[in-house]
Amino acid sequence: MVLISWWYWMADLLDQLALLDWLPEETLFSLVSRLHRLWGFPLAGQTCMALFGHPQQGAQHDLPSRLATLVSRTNGRLGTAVELARTRTLLAYYAPFISTQVIDAAVASMASDSVAHLKLKLGILTSRFRANHPLKSCPQCIREDVERHGWAYWHAPHQFPGVWVCPAHERWLQVSSLKSTGVGRFHWVLPSQSRPRPQEHGAGLVANESIEMALSFARLVVDVTSNIDAGTYTASLLEGAYRRRLSEFGWIGEGGRFRWSDISESYCRHVRTLVGCADIPDDMHDRERVAVQLGRMLRGSRSGTHPLRHYLIIHWLFADFNTFTSSVEALSATALSESRSLKSEKPYRSQSAVGDKRHAQLRELLIAGQCTLTGAARTIGIDVATAMAWATKMNIPVLRRPKTLKDDVRNQAIGMLRSGVAKADVARQVGVSIQTVTRLLLTELGLHEAWRDSRHSAHRNRYRAVWQELVHNYGAAGVKILRAMEPAAYVWLYRHDRDWLNEHKPRLKSAESSRNANRVDWDSRDRSLSHDVRVVAERLRLPL
Structure with missing residues (x-):
């Protein structure tokens, strides 16, 4: 009780203690660490108590709590709770990719007494990227900061996940062994006190090429965080930008199908030199995993995605910030123009409605005998193979002109498929491609159902x-x-x-039968053992 009362007494002296001005790109944790050193408190909890009203809460270096108390005790001289959360903490890194509602909830949590579950709500814990944010510093920045300002302090851009190189000096950052490791969890430390060590780079990094890639990636992260307002990059906007760029590269077919083999190969080749950096999982070069992850982000909106996934895709597809923003602006302008055109000229038709209309048109043309299947496909604007598949689903016989599947080969393939043989095995035995077997399955009446x-x-x-x-x-x-x-x-x-x-x-077996099966009749066992002992004793002629 005496110690707690003394802490509250120290908090009352806050008005008499000097505050410091912000340094360029400084984090809130850095400023409080400088105040702790300036004030000379022997315990970290004393500084925390004076500013945050609690001996431990508020000491988080990435997403701190009790910002409202800090603002109240400093009379707003350091800024409002919203300003501190959005510009002086790591929330600035996540803000461009989350909705304004999530941002407001995060600020409210950081202004309150607890930030429990905040990392879960931001999608950090479920992202498969690491959830801790180690303190990072540039040795050259430390020297220059001491010369210019008299302090070595923590720069906000250095703390962002994905930033492994100092954008200003183009050299690898050092990593502190404190705070994120659990050592000195509630302490206030500056770069010179943080036990810095070089980053551990994995085998995926190639010296010259990788530092250039890492530098380019770091500049992209810093540019987006510094220039883009919170909540700007919605999931639908990013999905549209990615799809448009993939289409420009020729990785989306006419039917909207992704060419996953080419996409995953290009992506893996791009990020391969980054694999080994601390924030990048080792499986980011695995094509199958990459295809699944990219598919989740390109097939419909997805919330709670870690910004690193977006940064990796943006860096892969657009290379730099200016190219990406230009593409997004062009996409937004096109969407706005199309929206106005649709509202003024004709009602919106969904893709499913268009598909249903084409099905009906194809059926009418084929039943009326007005044209061949090829002519009908050309009339309604679809591929001949698609028209054949649609006709088969509608139980309309299709006239074939075999090129690869001659009658004997076709009959053999049909027989094997009706027996349930796998498509790959059928293709191998009859000497055709799997695509040809698939086309046969979809265009032969009743064959697909029989095979299934x-x-x-x-x-x-x-x-x-x-x-x-x-x-x-x-x-x-x-x-x-x-x-x-x-x-x-x-x-x-x-x-x-x-x-x-x-x-x-x-x-x-029932519990009762199990107990009965395992029960031992000790009386019977004792009598049996006693008899055996007497028999052995008589044989040995030993008196009892």
């Missing part, structure tokens, strides 16, 4: 046999163990044949 039913039956029979064998041999182990032994069989049966699976699960 046959494969379903084959999977069902195989997995049923596997499960029955497991139950027969290891049923006493229980469902959980059996599921771990053959997860594919269990999952397939659970999804497609659940009633049969429930009927063929191993029967568990």
